[in-house]
Amino acid sequence: MELAYTLLGLTTPILILHAFSIPLAKIVKSEKLPYILAFTASLFAAISSSFVLYEVYHNGPMIYMYGGWPPHFGIVYEVDALNALVGFLTSWVMLAVVLYSYWYRHHLDDPVWYFILLVGLETGILGCLYTGDAFNLFVMLEVLGISAYGLVAYHRDKAEAVEAAAKYALIGAVATTFYFTAVVLLYAGYGSVNMGVLALASRSQLLWLFYEIPPSIKYLTLFSIALALWVFTYKSALFPNHFWLPDAHPEAPTPVSAALSGLVVNVGIYATARFLYTIFGEYSALGEYRIVVLAALFTLGALGGLIGALMMMTQQDIKRLLAYSTISHVGIAYMGITAGFLNGSKEAIAYAIAGGVIHIVAHGIAKALLFMSSGVLIDAAGSRNLDEMRGVGRYYPLTSASLILGFLSLAGFIPFIGFYSKWYIARGYLDAEFPIAPILIIAISALSLPGYLKAIAAIVFSTREKPVNTVKERWIEYLLFAMAIALIVLGVVFQYMWPFYESASKELVSGYLEYIDRAVDKIPLEYRIFISSEIERMLTGVKP
């Protein structure tokens, strides 16, 4: 369909255009303009990502070529079932975040700068997800990064917020610099920065080149993967790189915490999957090291899940508690995504990876919902401390109901989608005869239950002596409740949604040939020979 194709190419430029039109509000002296522009931008993104998902699901993946330049010569957006699904999730949750920001406006002293950064953040996330170009991924990571740093520091009269943002930004800038180095090294080794062509070049046997990939290229690939994975795990706060998250997420404005915890961490998980399955997946230059890298990520995911769950128990601050829960759930999602190191059957691995994808969706909605409803209750209690929030939920029944439903989904209770994600990860690992993973997932779920129950018991099931602040504009509770209902509905209609998750995981497990095919298909025939001889020259090291 022509429309979806156009919308795919328009999404990020239109969003950036909106973001930089927001300062016009200063000139025309309009109070409402920032809200209107941010709302139109996020609505546009939501609609176009829905079209993209529909198109990908019905007519297969698509490629948008900017300026008409084919892959390898220009920047392309390559969308398959996986990134279409995550992009769909991102833009709709972001729409809810923008609506919530309108409710949150009494905390925003200068909404103009806030909304530039928020729309910039959405641009960065969608750009990272949709792009088919490793260098464009770097640019979009920086767009995402700078917006996120600025949003964390938004309450600049609070010393903690500025400190958290400074620490996040300093290490984040180092990480993205390393990713730049990784891309340059990959370019030096393979002669391309396009993901499809890189995936082709890393599998020289596909070009009927009858020689082994030389060890120098192998070690170069390993080194660049190590550098790239550092930024991906940093962005997604996988265990040893999680240190910034418990500071940065609670200190940000509440809608931003929702966007950071629910959506930004997905970018790192997605990029890791893309690099370790599609670009340097099976039969690639990474060879046997890929198994080692995946197994290491699995271990880190399990450790992160356990540590996040344990740290959650001791928190007194509701937003810090939710932040540690994010670390725990990112660990679980990594456990699902990294199933490729198993020896089991393809179906078993596909189940576990589908579980990881479902977990991205389930955690994204639930965590955004929890941060947003905790924001309402924090306003009512006037504090983030669980002791001072005791019983405040009794005065806001709809918000408390959504809070409880969100926690239940995260904990993995049955009618919710959060159950199916853990179930499919566990089932995949069980089918592959690797029973440690299901045990770990059960342990993580069990360990995180006290943290959730503590928050629910303190907020909803205690009595309150102190008076409650009145929260104006109670309509926001309906939005929260609608998101909570979405968690149940996604769980109840799971059988009908399963094809989406299944095709997303197929794209990772066995879709690399199609991914390469689609990219190469767009390259005119006379250039294909040139590119293949270029790759051959690069891999053999023969200078012209």
Place this chain on the structure above:
Amino acid sequence: MNLEFVNSYLLIITLTSLLVNSIIAIYGIFYRPHYIKKVIALTILSDTMNTFAIYLGYRRWIDNVNPRPPVLTTPPTDEALDSFIRQAVDPLPQALVLTAVVIGLAVTLFLVFQGYILYTHYKTLDMREIKKLKG
């Protein structure tokens, strides 16, 4: 003296200094306590990586062929193109570096302003004393 020898010698010097530079920069970012020194070390790191990208796109003097900028000034005849391909350095890393430099400028500006706001709150930029957060 042999030109090729001088050329390889200079390239090896460049590579060594890039390596040393990046080690110093990483040390500076993680172990120097002062915030501004961390930011300076970060700019050193990103400039090192940018120079490394240029270095990878460069080509050595082979058979006394002088590398030249990737700009074709003559009409694109076959001979002109042939000598261009043999002489010109790779333009893509330069384009990548241009993008990275602009982004690096924005990040550095952000970090410096962040440092100013940090100073107004804490009256110091020593990161050992800026620790209201538990981590």
